[in-house]
Amino acid sequence: MTTAVEAWERYAEKAQPRRPTNAAGATTWLNWTQYADHGPDESALGELTGRRVLEMGSGSGSNLAHLATLGAICTGVDLAPSRTAAATARWGHLPSLEFVTADVIDYLATVTTVFDVIYSIFGAVWFTDPASLLPLVRRRMAPDGVFAFSHLPTAETCITSGRAISKWQYPAERWKQLLTAAGFDAVTAETIAAPTGGQQGTLWVRARRA
Numbered sequence: 768m769t770t771a772v773e774a775w776e777r778y779a780e781k782a783q784p785r786r787p788t789n790a791a792g793a794t795t796w797l798n799w800t801q802y803a804d805h806g807p808d809e810s811a812l813g814e815l816t817g818r819r820v821l822e823m824g825s826g827s828g829s830n831l832a833h834l835a836t837l838g839a840i841c842t843g844v845d846l847a848p849s850r851t852a853a854a855t856a857r858w859g860h861l862p863s864l865e866f867v868t869a870d871v872i873d874y875l876a877t878v879t880t881v882f883d884v885i886y887s888i889f890g891a892v893w894f895t896d897p898a899s900l901l902p903l904v905r906r907r908m909a910p911d912g913v914f915a916f917s918h919l920p921t922a923e924t925c926i927t928s929g930r931a932i933s934k935w936q937y938p939a940e941r942w943k944q945l946l947t948a949a950g951f952d953a954v955t956a957e958t959i960a961a962p963t964g965g966q967q968g969t970l971w972v973r974a975r976r977a
């Protein structure tokens with residue numbers, strides 16, 4: 768087991784299962800932010816029925832499960848084996864939904880599937896060097912495919928690599944430059960304001976494969 772896998776397994780030990788229903792009474796939902804019942808929904812991902820969707824760093828699988836209920840053909844990839852096991856146990860009964868244990872770089876370098884949507888919610892985009900990740904994401908996406916992700920906002924580029932968990936956290940304008948240079952267009956990057964009582968908003972980035 769690598770140190771990164773060990774670190775994510777320790778993180779997973781503290782993970783709480785998602786509530787059975789949200790404030791609206793729904794049993795599945797997609798949440799881009801770190802706050803419950805807050806922020807935009809899946810509509811930013813465009814049409815989902817019959818579309819191939821990849822979540823990078825899928826964790827509990829709850830966000831991806833929602834997209835499967837909407838008719839998407841879904842794959843979640845996560846570095847931590849216990850996350851794959853938990854997601855499969857909770858959501859594996861849904862059709863067209865699979866969870867895979869892998870580093871997203873290895874997964875994207877070997878898979879042959881072409882995805883219509885690739886996204887990450889506080890997931891692997893935040894923890895993977897974009898110099899390696901963005902070309903692989905683009906290569907595995909359909910033309911006009913949607914790439915979207917969220918992580919904590921930052922005013923300045925903040926890279927912490929070489930630790931058990933490395934992090935690549937960029938401000939909105941830097942993400943726009945990186946994505947444009949990597950062959951994406953229609954790039955938007957905005958901060959979703961925190962709800963009342965919340966301390967930080969959420970950086971939410973969307974782009975189209977050019």
Ligand SMILES: C[S@@+](CC[C@H](N)C(=O)[O-])C[C@H]1O[C@@H](n2cnc3c(N)ncnc32)[C@H](O)[C@@H]1O
Nearest residue numbers: 775824826845846847870871888889890891894
């Ligand atoms: C902060 S958690 C977020 C999980 C989930 N997206 C959510 O919103 O609940 C980050 C997840 O990304 C996974 N992860 C981190 N680096 C990864 C990588 N290089 N490849 C695949 N998964 C990764 C971790 O194992 C962990 O489950």
